[in-house]
Amino acid sequence: MSDLHSLFNPDSIAVIGASNNKEKIGFVIMENIQNSGFQGKVYPVNPREKEILGYTCYTSIGKIGQPVDVAVISVPAQLSLDVARECGESGVKFLVVVTAGFKEIGDEGLKREKELLKICRQHKMRMVGPNVVGIMDTHTPANASFAEGFPKQGEIAFISQSGAMLLAIFDWSRSVGLGFSRFVSMGNKADLNEVDFIWSAAQDPNTRVILCYIEDVADGKRFLDVVSEACKKKPVIILKSGTSQAGARAASSHTGALAGSDLAYDTAFRQCGVIRAETMSDLFDLAVAFVSQPIPAGNHVAIVTNSGGPGIIATDSVERNGLRMARFGKDTIETLRNALPAEANLYNPVDVLGDARTDRYSVSLEAVLADENTDCALVLLSPAAVTEPVKTAQVISSLRERFTKKPIFAAYMGGEGLAEGCQVLTNSGVPCFTFPEPALKSFSGMVRFAALQRKLARGQQLPKINNIDQRAVKATFYDVLKERRLVLLGNEATSVAEAYGIPVAPVRLATSPEEAAELADKLGYPAVLKVASPKIMHKTDVGGVKIGLETRDEVMEGYHAIMNSVRRLMPGTPIYGIEVQKMMPKGDELIIGMSRDVQFGPLLAFGLGGIYVNLLKDVSFRLAAGLTLEEIEEMIAETKAYSLIRGYRGSKPADIGALVQTLARVARLSLDFPEITEIDLNPVIAYPDSAVALDVKITVSYDENEV
Amino acid sequence: MSDLHSLFNPDSIAVIGASNNKEKIGFVIMENIQNSGFQGKVYPVNPREKEILGYTCYTSIGKIGQPVDVAVISVPAQLSLDVARECGESGVKFLVVVTAGFKEIGDEGLKREKELLKICRQHKMRMVGPNVVGIMDTHTPANASFAEGFPKQGEIAFISQSGAMLLAIFDWSRSVGLGFSRFVSMGNKADLNEVDFIWSAAQDPNTRVILCYIEDVADGKRFLDVVSEACKKKPVIILKSGTSQAGARAASSHTGALAGSDLAYDTAFRQCGVIRAETMSDLFDLAVAFVSQPIPAGNHVAIVTNSGGPGIIATDSVERNGLRMARFGKDTIETLRNALPAEANLYNPVDVLGDARTDRYSVSLEAVLADENTDCALVLLSPAAVTEPVKTAQVISSLRERFTKKPIFAAYMGGEGLAEGCQVLTNSGVPCFTFPEPALKSFSGMVRFAALQRKLARGQQLPKINNIDQRAVKATFYDVLKERRLVLLGNEATSVAEAYGIPVAPVRLATSPEEAAELADKLGYPAVLKVASPKIMHKTDVGGVKIGLETRDEVMEGYHAIMNSVRRLMPGTPIYGIEVQKMMPKGDELIIGMSRDVQFGPLLAFGLGGIYVNLLKDVSFRLAAGLTLEEIEEMIAETKAYSLIRGYRGSKPADIGALVQTLARVARLSLDFPEITEIDLNPVIAYPDSAVALDVKITVSYDENEV
Known part of the structure; x- marks a missing residue:
């Protein structure tokens, strides 16, 4: 990974297109650099100015004569290539290209963007953009952007593909007092993209939480490799838009990016350990939670409330979010019983009653936090005559400091009268909401996130795969490629699978009734016959399949019957022969499949097979890249089919080991042969001592380009 | 339905337990009545006071000597029964019992509550509570509660089972400036409950939207009858807590209410036309939408934005919420093309670009609202240098007035700089959010809600059912009831089903091998034999089932084999004989079932049958009460099984008509015989020309009590 240290902590910044005209972006950038308190050197570049905001102005970047870490380019698009070339020749390390008029405007712009990237490569410069708002780092400090103002210092890095989104969030965050370590606008991502910025933020000692808004991922493979490492260090929270069919269209008209399917994104994020936010509110609620709260040890929530209704609502929300209510130990119950009135509810949710002052909250919250069954506490407060919102907030804050390993959230449910208490909580690092659900x-x-960290701590194994015959696959593909066929014949597909140790019911091709009978003798009865033709997709519909043939004679008759039927119904269709297979006993029907995603490569599928595949869509997915044994086991266990195959009703x-092996081998095959776009094993029959793909x-x- | 007009619009209010002590609730209530601007007569009652807040005080309610519409009772619980009796004797119409110490404190309180209700019944008084905050009506105006202050006048009625929730919402609503027509605290709901208050609010000319927070429904049948009528008049939005297992426990410890299963609530709400809110935010977002926006004609959304990213996020959210993006007509596109810069996106979402001033918003929003394919518009605004948030808000507001049939929402994504514009929108009745998703x-x-209104307008039919033999069912139940058996024998269940025209594979009971063979001759081959015993649940496990018997001899042999196996494995078990059935051909396996909910009565189920019932849980539900033909058809159509039975892969x-009839008949049977708690037809085999239950x-x- 390239080091972006001097991009975010530069010793010197040049602004090409700097201006004294306050209406110009070149002025706003200069002003921002100055106002941010940047301690390094600042070089405005503009042949028509002498001095800007007290800084000496240069006629060109070449005239500075000093090393420049970052050059912000804000000149018309037509001039940008020349300017970039000069930067390269002067040894600039990083370009931040604010200028628009590249890929986002169509073909002409795309050509200019490619040229710009070529210049960067030639001179070993790295580039942010083009078409960006700029970058900010509150700890350096530096504001090389045209966003007006500077964020509050904090530990959240926000990386955005959309400049407008960055500006909106920047504006909003200042009004709610949220602090940031960095803001990064990625624009067209011609060079540096989310992977670089996420990695850099993961190294940054001033960043604790990494937030991203993205519309696509530039390089799926690199994303998987790098972001999964970043997630081991810090929470990475991503809002990825374009999840809908309609949204994807909007995304591609916006950035011209070829968006991968949302399913692949979802799978990639999960496999990397990225926390995906559903909505913009969620993105920031999560950021605040991660930046202010410790990582919890488990999922058990304790609730302390001064009213029943909100307590029930919060309890509902616990379950809806896949969390559990903590069950308190005897000591906790005893402490609560001694401290609270007789009518109070001592069990979770603890109801300290409407006439509770701070003391009841204090003793209850302390007791439940001290309980080893509690992983997190939520305090609910509704306004009543004797409620003490501020004093209670102070107590919560001090308990927050004492119990450093358990997250605490609060919901102060009311209006103006609770605002001060809520502010006390926010200031001391306890997220305070109006309603309990977002907490x-x-x-x-x-x-x-905690579950992922534990999984990583346990260590993961790659599945062991032996006895793979790549040469046999290559030999099979030789014919296919030569004939430019898109779909392998049944016996070809079977031999590819067999070469990779994927268990399939053997299929042999017969070109005469006698050969079919001999093959049936060898493979065993009852036999199945299927017509072999690259042109026939639905074989049953044309009488191309015979099942349950018990004798040589039946096989030979079947051969003739299939040939007659297919020749009559599809005259002139090329027929390679008849495939012979042994009919397998019944068992649970599953599907194992692969389809190649343009961004993230082979995407494996596992689930209920047979006719239920499309009907019930009980299928789980994983990306083949870096797939571990544990992930494969999880993949199987998260389907409904799992309850069927692990033994249903006696x-x-x-x-299941055979299924795991099959998935691992399909993954390996897909990674080894990028020309394979889809694999379908359907049905795979699962037996107590094996698993066999019938088709x-x-x-x-x-x-x-797709390989 | 009783008329609650004088409860919310009283000519006179007495406050029993009124006080001059400002610490007492009896004072707060007096002060609230006075400050609310109530125009009627006010009679404080307290033997130790002469005058309170300028009103003459009476020693008892009997001494007032004038008619009293509403008496608010705020005396200690021990005195409350005497006070209520005096109220009854003095002809008071409504009691509002603020006093606590009833059902919520346990047995003693429950006894007191029953006595209180008895007094009300004796004197034909109706009661709110006990254990309530009180009631408010902003249009009367009257504030007969101890909630401090008075809400802003508006058109939302808020009805709450939890007093604390009411106080919290009341407090919160004043800080955000939300207006209400009524606040009702229902407390223990000993007499008047949600059904009465929803109905009253539905009649109230000042209420446009009815909001409820409930933890249970007091009377399921009345709820279904009345609330479905209320929903024809106005939107009824309910947040029902206790949805989780854990939440339900919290609910019942809180109110002592026996909560029905959440599934039954969900079904009841849907069938009545209630809009169920998931979270507290949703409840109020929905209230604001309904009170300020017209009911839309369809689900097509037009989006106008000044930045791409938020536009994509909103587009995703459109799909996630089951909505559609509007496709604009040619004229609209032409108008947009003429008005917007070349780089603007003319298709939905319309991107007026970052440098848009008000004019672009104005022309675009007008054009998309005028388009007949648009049912609703969402305006997104992010801050940029030239953005005009206030002026744009004014334009949106004026378009809101012109396009009276299409809802308009806005999301102003940013901070302080957008607050004034957001306020302009809110004041003119355009809901303005920070992020697009909640809109x-x-x-x-x-x-x-609109879909429901259309459904009601189309009219609904009850299913036609002929040829029902209630006497045959009674005759069968006679034996079952006499023996106090909980589960009917196979042949009993079959005869009950047959009596109601539910198609079942006939089952006959044989008590000898010869009789079994004769029955098999009569019913047809292949035959199935099953042991008949009230004690054997899993017949296959004890060798109690034989299938595919083709001849008389096989049937007789099977008879012996079953008897031997069962006697050996379960010696001493009572055996009634062997059930004989004809084996049916294969087909799609479905389930039709009924389980009786304690609140809402028979709950029907339809879905995939056989072993997939528990595995895949592809089941839809409807309540039998008032079930229409259309609802039954919907019920079938919303399962995944539907794609199987309507013809799958040729x-x-x-x-499907036979399935509809079967469901209608199961509903009728369940309603006619309340002693039936569960019916399971599993599998029901669906054929092209019939449907038959095998078991x-x-x-x-x-x-x-359950009947």
Whole structure:
């Protein structure tokens, strides 16, 4: 990974296109650099100015004669290439190209953008943008952007593909007093993209939480490699838009980016350990939770409330977010019983009653936090005559300091009268909401992150795969590629699968009734016959399939019957012969499949097979890249099919190890042969001591860009 | 329905327990009545006071000597019964019992509450409470509560089971400037409950939207009857807590109410036309949407934005909320093309670009609102140098007035700089959010309401059912009841089903091998035999089932085999004989069932049957009460099983009419015989020309309270 230290902590910044005209972006950038308190050197560049805001102005970047870490370019698009070249020649390390008029405006712009990138590569410069608002670092401090003002210092890095989004969040964050370590506007991401900025923020000692808004990922493979490492260090929270069909269209008209399917994104994020935010509110609620609260040890919530209704609502929300209510130990209950009135509810949610002052909150919250079954506490306060919102907030804050390993959230449910108390909480690092539900949604994001950290701590194994025959696959593909066929024949697909140790019911191709009978003798009865033709997709519909053939004679008759039927219904269709297979006994029908995502590569699928695939859509997904044994096991366990195969109503459990191996081998095959675009094993029959695919379909592609 | 007009619009209010001591609730209530501007007569009652806040004080309610519409009771619980009796004797119409110490404190309180209700009944008084905050009506105006202050006048009625919730919302609403027509605290709901208050609010000319927070429904049947009528008049939005297992426990410890299962609530709400809110934020977002926006004609959203990112996020949210993006007509596109810069996106979401002033918003919003494909518009505004948030808000407001049939929402994404514009929108009745997602969630609630109104306008039919033999069912139940059995034998259940025209594979009981063979001859081959015993649940496990018997001899052999196996494995078990059935051909396996909910009565289920019932949980539900033909059809259509039975991959569609009839008949049977607690038809095999239940299980109960 390239080091972006001097981008965010530069010794010197040049502004090309700097201006004394206050209407110009070149002036706003200069003013921002100055107002941010930047301690390094500042070089405005503009042939028509002598001095800007007290800084000596240069006629060109070449005239500075000093090393320049960052050059902000804010000149018309037509001039940008020349300016970039000069920067390269002068040894500038980083460009921040504010100038618009590149990929986002169409072909002409795309050409200019490619040229710009070429210049950067030639001179080993790295580039932010083009078409960006700029970057800010509150700890350096530096504000090399045209966003008016400077954020409050904090520990959240915000990385945005949309400049408007960055400006909106920047504006909003200042009004709610949220602090940031960095703001990064990525623009068209011609060079540096989310992977670089996430990695850099992961190294940054001043950043604790990494927030991203993205519309696509520039390089899926690098994203998987790097972001999964970043997630081991810090929470990475991403709002990825374009999840809808309609949204994806809007995204691609906006950035011209080829968006991968949302399912692949979702899978990639989960596999990397990224916490995905659903809405903009969630993104910031999560950021606040992660930046202010410790990572919880488990998912058990204790609730302390002064009224029943909100307590029930919060309890509902605990369950809805996949969390659990803490069950308190005897000591806790005893402490509560001694401290609270007889009518109080001592069990979770603890109801300290409407006439509670601070003392009851204090003793209850302390007791439940001290309980080892509590991983997180939520304090609910509704206004009543004797309620002490500020004093109670102070107590919560001091308990926050004492119990350093358990997150605490509050919901102060009311209006103006509670505002001061809420402010006390916020200032001391306890997120305070108006209603309880968002607190639990945020906590649930923290629990997901904690689970990931534990999984990483346990260590993960890559599945062991032996006995792979790549040469056999290559030999099979030789014919397919030569004939430019997109779909492998049944016996070809079977031999590819067999070469990778994927268990398939053997299929052999017969070109005469006698050969079919001999193959049936060898493979065993009852036999199945299927017509072999690259042109026939739905074989049953044309009488191309015969099942349950018990004898040589039946096989030979079947051969003739299929040939007659297909020749009659599809005259002139090329027929390669008849595939012979042994009919397998019944068992649970599953599907194992792969489809290649343009961003993230092979995406594996596992679930209920047979006719239920499309009907019930009980399928789980994982990306093949870096797939561990544990992930494969999880993938199987999270389907409904799992309750079927692990033994349902007294039936014997299926051989799950065989399914794991099959998935691992399909993953390996897909990674080894990028020309494979789709694999379908459907159905895979799971038996107590094995798993066998009855049908294998393999599709390939010749688009070199997709390989 | 009783008329609550004089409760909310009283000519006179007495306050029993009124006080001059400012610490006492009896004082706060007096002060609230006075400050609310109540125009009627006010009679404080307290033997130790002469005058309170300028009103003459009476020693007892009997001494007033004038008619009293509403008496607010705020005396210690021990005195409350005597006070209530005096009120009754003096002809008081309504009691508002603020006093606590009733059902919520346990047995002693419950006894007192029952006595209080008895007094009310004796004197034909109606009662709010006990254990309430009180009631307010901003249009009367009257504030007969101890909530400090008075809400802003508006058109939202808020009805709350939790007093603390009411106080919290009351407090919060004043800080955000939300107006209300009424606040009602229901407390223990000993007499008047949500049904009465919802109905009253539905009649109230000053109420446009009815909001409820409830923890249970007091009378399910009345709720279904009355609230479904109320929903025809006005939107009824309910936040029902206790949805979780854990939440339900908290609810019942809180109110002592026996909560029905959440599934039944969900079904009841949907069938009545209630819009259910998921969270507290949703409840109020929906209220604001309904009170300020017209009911939309469809679900197509037009978005106008000055930045791409937020536009994509809003587009995602459109899809996530089950809404559609509007496709604009040619004229609209032409208007936009003429008015906007070349780089603007003319298609939905319309991007007027970052340098847009008010004029671009104005022309674009007008154009998309004028488009007949638009049902609703969402305006997104992010801060940029030339953005005009206030002026743009004024334009949106004026378009809001012109386009009276289309809801408009706004999201002003930023901080302080946008606050004034946001206020302009709010004041003119355009809901303005910080982020786009809640706007679309609210709109989706409106769309659901609109769909319901259209459904009601189309009219609904009750299913036609002929040929029901109640006497045959009674005759069968006679034996079951006499033996106090909970589960009907197979042949009993079958005869009950047959009596109601529910198609079942006939089952006959044989008590000898010869009789079994004769029955098999009569019913047809292949035959199925099953042991008949009230004690054997899993018949297969004890060798109690034989299938596919083709001849008389096989049937007789099977008879012996079953008897031997069962006697050996379960010696001493009572065996009634062997049930004989014809084996049916294969088909799609469905389930049709009923379980009786304690609140709402029979709850019907339909879905995938066989082993998939528990695995896949593809089941839809409806309450039998008032179930229409259209609802039954919807019920079938909303399952995944539907795509199977309507013809899957070229297979013939099943007889859906037969399934509709079966569901209608199961509903009728369940309503006619309240002792039936559960019915299971599993599997029901659906054929192209019929549907037949292969197995019928009927369970009864003897708990008279449940009937």
